[in-house]
Amino acid sequence: MAAKTANHKAWWLVAPVVALVAFNALIPMMTVVNYSFQETFGDNVFFFEGFKWYEQVLGSERFHAALGRQLAFTFTILVIEIPLGVAVALAMPRKGIGVSVCLVLMALPLLIPWNVVGAMWNIFALPDIGLLGRALNGLGLAYDFTQDPTSAWITTIVMDVWHWTSLVVLLAYAGLRSIPEAYYQAAKIDGASAWAIFRHIQLSKMKRVLTIAVLLRFMDSFMIYTEPFVLTGGGPGNTTTFLSIDLVKIALGQFDLGPAAAMSLIYFLIVLLLSWVFYSLMMRNEER
Template sequence: MRKSSNNKAWWLVVPVLILVAFNAFIPLMTVVNYSLQETFGNNVFFWEGVTWFEQVLRSERFHDALLRQLLFTGMILAIEVPLGISVALSMPRKGPWVSVCLVLMALPLLIPWNVVGAMWNIFALPDIGLLGYSLNSMGFDYNFTQQPVSAWMTTVVMDVWHWTSLIVLLCYAGLCSIPDAYYQAARIDGASAWAVFRYIQLPKMKRVLTIAILLRFMDSFMIYTEPFVLTGGGPGNTTTFLSIDLVKIALGQFDLGPAAAMSLIYFLVVLLICWAFYTIMMRNEEQ
């Protein structure tokens, strides 16, 4: 059979290429441009090579922010994933309560980030907030504007409140796709509840769970608005995560070179972790 080669169809891709160029590639290249040069305004640039990268990688401030970021993401994943799975497992599969549960679960996801931050800020205020006031009147010394531990706790709980639902909904969808026959077979085979979870539910949830963890990782690693509204990165720098720090350097101090270098490093870190995680999770799928 003769294959006619006509490559005109490629032209149809052009609009997408233009779109991607304008909203991703060109801005990224601008950042690369800034990261390699020094400027004092008026569009005058001086070549700096990798100086900014070296400076960022050696700076204690960056190390601390990265560490805080890793700690924060680690903590919220460690709480949200098991919590999300167990909530999904205990949700009803059929009956009138299904839709009630789904709506309740979806509610936090619909609230804008800055509103969540403001809500929790007021909720947690030690003198007038419901949470802050109750904790203090129960005898706990709680003040998230002054104590690093309180500030961290509040930020983590806020994120758990906002985003656990995402994991719940994804896992629930995974669970609902398991045919009844699997549960029946497990009962015939005498499987314990743990074995059912380990060998039926978890494997069937694996794909959605991978996506859920990836989404939560990326999102929490780039978290900005909620802690910015809640604590503003304080007290001191204790809740200054990477993107808050980045904005401080770029827009507060207007150090465009180091900020650009930092955002590139930041971008590569996210990319690297996502790639490594996804590769490991999907390694066995191919067989």
């Protein structure tokens, strides 16, 4: 691709986007920063507290536990969703009516409002009236996601896999489609094994889309709120209380704006750091 021309007037083309996003991002963000240094008793009356909330949040068991659960959750779903998505994309048909059928059916979970996803899995997994709960209990397993932490965890993870693996499938499939037929023919002539084709042609061509998939899944799963909130309400106990759920509990449930704001900013800094690392790696791959 030809080099880009230097043109500072291009700022005019970007201006509407900057204005819209800045309005939605900067004003609330500044407000959150302001909240995080103050104590409030409602009615817009605030008292300056310095770094009190930051110290409190950083030192609290509750925050560490929520962060730990969040990291465990995000890691688990990435480990399941990425390979599963790639496997399904590899096995998908390349032409004919099958392509449309697969694409439409697979994209369906992505288009369901998140609270409906939670409600759907709730009634699907309930041990007394749900298909999954009934079936598992029928097999003699002690499964009850409302009471048992292990069941709750497994249900939340399976729900997320159900919900989002299709995004990985779509992206990986797009990457596969961009491989010219000639590559496969050349590989055939060389007598390459299926594994070699996967390793050297398919995987290397999918690298870019897979980085995007990991980045998107990482960012979105790190701020997951609605689905587990509707499914388990963060319970039983606090076992499925992820960062966002805890945040809303503090901010709206207890109306502790200061600690909630401080926690949001710490949370945001962590996501920013990890995403920047991913992004830099992605851009480096692209330059090669």
